[in-house]
Amino acid sequence: MSRKQIQPSVESQKNISLLTFISLIIIVCAAVLAAHWPALSVRATSFDDSQYFKDNHLIQNPGWASARQFLTEVLKPSTVKGYYQPLTMISLMLDYAAGGRKNNLLPCHRTSLFFHVANTALIIVLLYLLFKNIWAAAAVGLLFGVHPLTIEPIPWLGERKTLLAAFFSLCSLVFYVYSRTTTNKQRTAKLFYAGSFVTYLLALMSKPTSTPLPVVMLLMDFWPLRKTVSKFKIVAEKLPFFAIGGISAVITYISQMRTVGPVMPAEHPLQQGILITCHNIVFYLHKILWPANLSSHYAFPNPLALSNPPFLAGLIGTAILILLLLISLRWTRALLTGWLIFFIAVLPTLQIVGFSNVIASDKFVYLPSIGLLMILCWFLVWLFNKRGTVIVIIMSVVLVLAGAEAFATRQYLRYWKDSVSLFEHMLTITPNAAPVHNMLAIALQSRGKLDDAVVHYRKAVELDPVYVEAYSNLAGALLLQHKFDDAVACCRKAIQLKPDYPYAYSNLGLAFQAQGKLDDALENFLKAARLKPDHPDFNYNIATVFQAQGKLDKAAEYYKNTIRLRPEDAEAHYNLANVLKSLGKHNEAETHFKRALELAISYGNNELAADIRKSLNIIP
Numbered sequence: 014m015s016r017k018q019i020q021p022s023v024e025s026q027k028n029i030s031l032l033t034f035i036s037l038i039i040i041v042c043a044a045v046l047a048a049h050w051p052a053l054s055v056r057a058t059s060f061d062d063s064q065y066f067k068d069n070h071l072i073q074n075p076g077w078a079s080a081r082q083f084l085t086e087v088l089k090p091s092t093v094k095g096y097y098q099p100l101t102m103i104s105l106m107l108d109y110a111a112g113g114r115k116n117n118l119l120p121c122h123r124t125s126l127f128f129h130v131a132n133t134a135l136i137i138v139l140l141y142l143l144f145k146n147i148w149a150a151a152a153v154g155l156l157f158g159v160h161p162l163t164i165e166p167i168p169w170l171g172e173r174k175t176l177l178a179a180f181f182s183l184c185s186l187v188f189y190v191y192s193r194t195t196t197n198k199q200r201t202a203k204l205f206y207a208g209s210f211v212t213y214l215l216a217l218m219s220k221p222t223s224t225p226l227p228v229v230m231l232l233m234d235f236w237p238l239r240k241t242v243s244k245f246k247i248v249a250e251k252l253p254f255f256a257i258g259g260i261s262a263v264i265t266y267i268s269q270m271r272t273v274g275p276v277m278p279a280e281h282p283l284q285q286g287i288l289i290t291c292h293n294i295v296f297y298l299h300k301i302l303w304p305a306n307l308s309s310h311y312a313f314p315n316p317l318a319l320s321n322p323p324f325l326a327g328l329i330g331t332a333i334l335i336l337l338l339l340i341s342l343r344w345t346r347a348l349l350t351g352w353l354i355f356f357i358a359v360l361p362t363l364q365i366v367g368f369s370n371v372i373a374s375d376k377f378v379y380l381p382s383i384g385l386l387m388i389l390c391w392f393l394v395w396l397f398n399k400r401g402t403v404i405v406i407i408m409s410v411v412l413v414l415a416g417a418e419a420f421a422t423r424q425y426l427r428y429w430k431d432s433v434s435l436f437e438h439m440l441t442i443t444p445n446a447a448p449v450h451n452m453l454a455i456a457l458q459s460r461g462k463l464d465d466a467v468v469h470y471r472k473a474v475e476l477d478p479v480y481v482e483a484y485s486n487l488a489g490a491l492l493l494q495h496k497f498d499d500a501v502a503c504c505r506k507a508i509q510l511k512p513d514y515p516y517a518y519s520n521l522g523l524a525f526q527a528q529g530k531l532d533d534a535l536e537n538f539l540k541a542a543r544l545k546p547d548h549p550d551f552n553y554n555i556a557t558v559f560q561a562q563g564k565l566d567k568a569a570e571y572y573k574n575t576i577r578l579r580p581e582d583a584e585a586h587y588n589l590a591n592v593l594k595s596l597g598k599h600n601e602a603e604t605h606f607k608r609a610l611e612l613a614i615s616y617g618n619n620e621l622a623a624d625i626r627k628s629l630n631i632i633p
Contacts, residue, residue, distance in 0.1 A: 030147065037151040038137055042130045045158030048419040049129065052167045053122050055429040059309055060452060064093050065171035066105055067115050070547055070578040075110035087264055091547065094272045095368075096265045100219045101174040116616070118170070125167045128176040133158035135183035136383065140390045142190045143237050148404075149393035152411040153386050159419040161304040162382075165375045168429045169309065172376050178220035179380040185212040186383075189230055193238055206250075214257055221265040222361045223380070227254035232354050236346035237391065269368060276367030285317055289364050292327035293373050294334070297359065301378065301385065304418070307425055309435075312443040313372045347391045354384030370448055432456035447477035451486060458490055466490050481511040488520040492527065500524045515544035519551055522558075531558050549579035556585075560592060568592050583612035587625055594628075603629070 058067065066072055069092045071079040082091070083099040083106075090097065104124065105113075113120035137154035141147060157163065166172035185208075192205035216223035234240045234247050269275050292314075300307070314323045334352075341348040358381035364372055396407050428438040436453035443449060454469035470487035474480050488503035501524045507517035522537035535558045542551040556571035572589035575582055586609035593602035606629050613622040 034141065034147050037147060038134050038154075041137060041151050041155045041158060042134055044155060044415070044419070045130050045133050046126070048159040048422050049126055049164070049167060049426070051423060051426045052126055052164070052429070053119060055122065055168045055426065055431075056118065057168060057429045057432045057435040058118075059169045059171065059435070060448065061093075061171040062169070065102075065173075066109070066113070066121065067170075068548075069093070069102075069105075070549055072102065072106045072109050073579055073581070074577075075106045079106055088267050089271045090268060096221050096268045097261075098174050098218070098220055100215060101177055104173055104177060105170065121170055121173075122168060125173055125176055128173075128180050129163060129167055130158070132176065132179050132183055135180070135187060136386060139183060139187050139190060139383070140386065142187065142194060143233075143387065144390050144394050146390075146394045146397060148408070149390050149397055152393060152408065153390045155415050156389070156411065156418065157382065157386055159415050159422055160301075161307055161418060161421045161425050162300060162375045162378060164307070164422055164425055164429075165309060166379060168426070169376070174220035175376045175379050178216045178223045181212045181216035181219060182223045182226055182380055183383075185209045185216060185226060186229070186233075188212060190233070190238070193234075193240065210253055210257075213254055217257065217261040221261050222377075224258045224262055224265075225357045225360060227251045227258055228357045229354050229384075230254070232350050232357065236350040237387065273368060281367075286365050288317065288319065288324045288328065289372065291331040292324050293359075293363050294356070295327045295330035296323075296373050297378050298330075298334075300375065301382065304421055306442055307375055308439045308442045309374070310439050310443055310446055310449050311371050311373045312446045313370075347388055351384045351388035351391070354387065355381045356384070358384060433460065445476055447473040447480050447483065450476065451480070451483045454483075454490070455486060458486075458493075463490055463493055467494070479510055481507045481514050481517070484510070485514065485517045485520055488517070488524070492520065492523055495527075497524050497528055513544055515541040515548065515551065518544070519554060522554060526554075526558065531561055534558055535562075547578055549575045549582065549585075552578065553582070553585055556588065560588065565592050565596050569596065581612055581615075583609045583616065583618060583621055586612065587621065587628075590628065 063069075071082055071092050080099075080103050083102040086099075087097050093102070105121065108121045108124055111120040133154050136157055137150045140150035140153055144150065166175040188205045188209035192202045192209060213223070213226055216226065230251060231247065240247055296311075314321050317324070319325055319328065338349040338352055355378075359377060362374070362377040393407060397404055428435050433453065433456045436449055436456055439446070439449045440453065450469040450473040454466040454473065457463075457469065458466035467487065467490050470483055470490055473483035474487065477483070484503045484507040488500040488507070491497075491500040491503065501521060504517045504521035504524065507514055508521070511517070518537045518541040522534040522541065525531075525537065526534035535555065538551060538554045538558060542548070542555060545551060552571045552574040556568045556575060559565070559568035559571060569589060569592045572585050572592060575585040576589065579585070586605045590602045590605035590609060593599075593605065606625055610622055610625040610629070613619075613625060
């Protein structure tokens with residue numbers, strides 16, 4: 014008598030599916046981690062990393078006071094130019110508290126890589142909820158996770174905001190889709206809807222480019238969710254999202270106007286906005302499909318006119334794309350809706366509102382790519398339904414593409430090994446970009462290659478004669494070459510171009526101080542400090558002048574300000590200790606001598622450590 018075959022229970026099948034799902038996510042995340050692993054050891058810093066991390070006094074004073082200031086400076090952030098992004102700043106502050114320093118970026122890169130891996134997992138979950146195919150979701154998640162366009166936000170410290178905003182945005186979308194597809198109780202659906210709203214708010218507090226998310230939800234209702242309820246209800250349930258998004262947009266506009274001064278659409282011809290938009294649509298699609306010659310700086314093509322091939326190609330390409338998408342509606346909603354999701358999500362960064370000196374950036378498509386990933390997942394699901402050898406062929410193609418992407422990712426990460434390599438690579442793509450010459454000069458100067466740095470500073474001001482920062486930086490390099498008169502001339506040029514630029518006054522003060530003109534030096538240092546009172550260098554410079562003038566009480570005050578703003582400044586502790594010793598405050602002086610010695614040893618400043626040891630031996 015044959016034994017009756019036992020069929021697995023429904024519950025058992027669910028458990029197997031869940032186990033497969035979790036296993037696939039782990040495998041994909043491991044592959045993404047392996048592809049991006051070199052990012053943990055890179056040492057390059059990019060354009061705005063100084064204000065976000067290296068020279069941000071709130072970051073370097075981790076604690077509730079700094080977090081409170083990040084959270085409460087809504088309309089005009091004091092330490093970063095741009096918009097309200099408190100969660101980004103707090104996350105970087107926590108990295109600093111975990112040991113992140115200029116010479117040890119590992120804690121920062123570790124956190125960023127974690128968020129990228131987490132975002133990959135969230136994309137797989139979202140696509141599975143939408144299309145109910147584990148293998149297609151995992152395949153698309155893998156292609157996203159190892160793609161070279163995802164590199165930039167990981168080693169670039171200031172782009173933590175891109176990763177963090179994407180994380181909370183994806184959480185919001187996952188919660189929203191689950192609230193609409195769950196068969197559980199209505200109370201559960203409401204709970205996930207509330208979770209979607211809260212995480213959307215957190216995304217806005219990380220980077221306000223997440224603002225269009227409610228529109229993305231509406232488009233997802235059209236496809237692939239295909240909600241059958243009334244249009245009024247679909248829109249009404251998004252009203253809280255639109256309200257908080259609108260408030261965020263107003264805050265972003267005000268903070269941008271107060272710190273950066275963006276160029277509004279009304280300030281340039283309509284045709285210019287159309288050309289930039291069309292250029293970027295084709296540019297991003299090209300980079301997604303063929304991610305070669307990647308850079309963190311894509312300069313505006315010149316001239317900005319239809320006679321310029323990149324803009325002509327953008328206009329023609331966009332027209333063809335729109336025509337094909339409209340024709341596709343005869344068969345499916347997928348292509349048009351997925352592309353609209355991409356377009357709406359990338360819209361805030363299309364440079365319709367000018368806020369940057371680049372026409373496009375890899376990081377701008379990090380989250381918006383979800384619209385294109387949805388199209389790809391839908392297509393894979395359709396192919397998987399063919400079954401047979403088709404599935405094997407599809408997975409083989411996916412693995413080959415993922416391998417090619419991972420190889421390209423590894424290759425691109427080699428340029429991030431240090432700042433000089435990074436900016437030299439950028440110059441091969443945009444050789445006439447003044448900001449890149451300026452940043453390369455800064456990197457060369459940090460290596461002590463002053464002559465090479467001066468060449469690139471001069472090239473920067475030659476390419477952009479109103480480049481205030483480059484003039485000021487050139488002055489700083491000329492000071493180190495003891496070319497004081499030339500340095501003064503560069504500072505005066507920078508001040509002429511921008512009378513409220515504090516760094517030019519600081520460098521002018523340093524030039525006067527080097528020439529022994531202490532009163533003139535103090536005057537300019539004080540101007541710099543009035544413009545930016547929380548900058549530790551400005552307070553330090555003022556202290557050195559007061560110390561040289563014998564005004565020791567004033568010197569002690571400004572050295573203490575420096576230490577308050579930058580607690581790990583060994584030289585400030587050492588100089589303060591000497592001032593306190595001269596004032597007869599020996600116990601307090603000894604405390605600062607010992608702290609200075611600890612810091613000097615920690616940072617490998619052997620010369621300063623030797624001087625401090627001598628000083629400690631002569632304290633009564």
